Amino acid sequence: MRYSELLLPTLKETPTEAEVVSHRLLLRAGFVRKLSSGVYTYLPLGLAVIRKVEQIVREEMNKAGAQELLMPMVQPSDLWKESGRWEKYGPELLRFTDRHERESCLGPTHEEVITDLVRREIHSYRNLPVNLYQIQTKFRDEIRPRFGLMRGREFIMKDGYSFDATEKGAEITYQKMYDAYHRIFKRCGLSFRAVEADTGTIGGSFSHEFMVLAETGEDTLVICRSCAYAANMEKAAVQPPEKTGEDVELLPLQKVETPGKKKVEVVCGFLGISPRELVKTMVYLADGDPVAVLVRGDHEVQPVKLKNMLGAVDVELADEKQVFDITGVPSGYLGPIGLKIPVAADQAVSAMVNFTVGANEKNYHMQNVNLPRDFKVFQAADLRQVTEDDRCPSCGGVLELTKGIEVGHIFKLGDSYSRALKATFQDSNSEEQNFVMGCYGIGVSRTVAASIEQNHDENGIIFPLPLAPFQAIILNLDPKTEEISTAAESFYRQLQQKGLEVLLDDRDERPGIKFKDADLIGIPYRITIGKRFLQGAEVEIRSRANGKTLSLSLDKAMAEIVSSISNEMSATQESEAK
């Protein structure tokens, strides 16, 4: 490709809307442009990178026994009603009616459609397992799109679905996908980690997320320093507390005045106690019904754990006004004693004695509170967020919290969809069975953003070779000098003949502009042909990643580039072969 013929509008200045590096660089490097909130056009170079990721995904999925198909983006509401998700999915599902008043939606995911297809086409265990995937544009009407390609409303996703005859088979398929995902992200040159995850709205029995380690990640990961344990914060289990104070004397309940003291630190400071001795009472609305949750003063409630314990579709923290309307108590003085709504407690609270809570009365707290003497809870469970002070639930080792970007998510769904949609096959005993399903997603466009988050410097993007839109860029620094242009043109043609993807910067621009643009767009190898070529007949090869520069004759430069690229490309693939 010739730069002079390429639509590649690079920007010297950063548009104000871009907050994170990947967004800034995607815009500046001329890879994407925004159409509306969370909706982007991929310009030629942006698309080229997307295609690279897609190709890696295809190769590895096919290798793992999956087949590609393509499903409709517009889906009828009937199927969603059948699965129950027409009600459950919420406003993120973009719904509309067509001219015949038929309800439809834009597919945010395709469990319903694929299950419908398979239930129609597969009737025997002899045809199982099947594993089908597609790479397609998805639409989710996100509450708040942000960070460019990281969280768009429209985005490109690979979604795959597997159907097995047995639980055992489904687990084998799951494992295959787990392994394929490792290969995919490794080939993309990403530093990532697979973590245990919550199953969210998709549902199912267990699941892993593939997280790219990056500061700008929206998820918090909990990683054990001693063993293989790694989990999303939402999921990460907290070890049960050791029962302390069994022999401590239970002191009589005492009401104390705490005028104007509401926040945990303030109350504790005033009473001369540590937050570990205080219990916070938080009110949540679980599908609209209020529940109080007790956690220790220095802990935080993990809403996803609460949601799972309650079996609720949605839980949210009540605001001050809602709290007052429900309990009649101003926030800050809420406590479990005499509270009219159901009270759940984090397991750490069960281990506490003589603790402090709000008195359900303005300006008062209660001290020396004890369970179950002073109040009762309907359930005590692991409801709080882990901290770095907690120990690994698997080996007791030290935990570390880091940020990650979720680029892949695999679920073992079991039969939740096949049952809802009555998708069955006959087993070898002629008995009807529900398919055992799994589902496997990769955010393709997000993977591109994640890669840039991980690979950049102050001058721009540094693409790993497998994702780069071009493997090499030739800078013709002086297109007006015939000898230089001839050399550049012939070098360009030869590289193309060797099958390399190469961009020739043949623009009539000053050298500085060409250098800056080459750095910005992140092409791994740069070949510079300029005035120096006239003196020594040598061209310069420079690696974008490490800045290593070589001056070589045309022939040697050619050999060098070709072997570097082929070595590097085969290295990323061969490391997977073992």
Added chain:
RNA sequence: CGGGGCGUAGCGCAGCCUGGUUAGCGCGCCUGCCUUGGGAGCAGGAGGUCGCAGGUUCAAAUCCUGCCGCCCCGACCA
């Protein structure tokens, strides 16, 4: 949806508070000269419904009202 902010040339911004004639600046773009190994220099030029709709006023980018769009902080997810 709640909270905060922004909307003036392709991009980045000033002007608005305190209304007043041809609405500015930098970058980019076009023409010419010059320059050519890290986003040069000189000269000339094109480009604007000041987000939209009302209102106040002799007069509105500027004041008022409503609407729209976008960004940031919270709940959602690949």
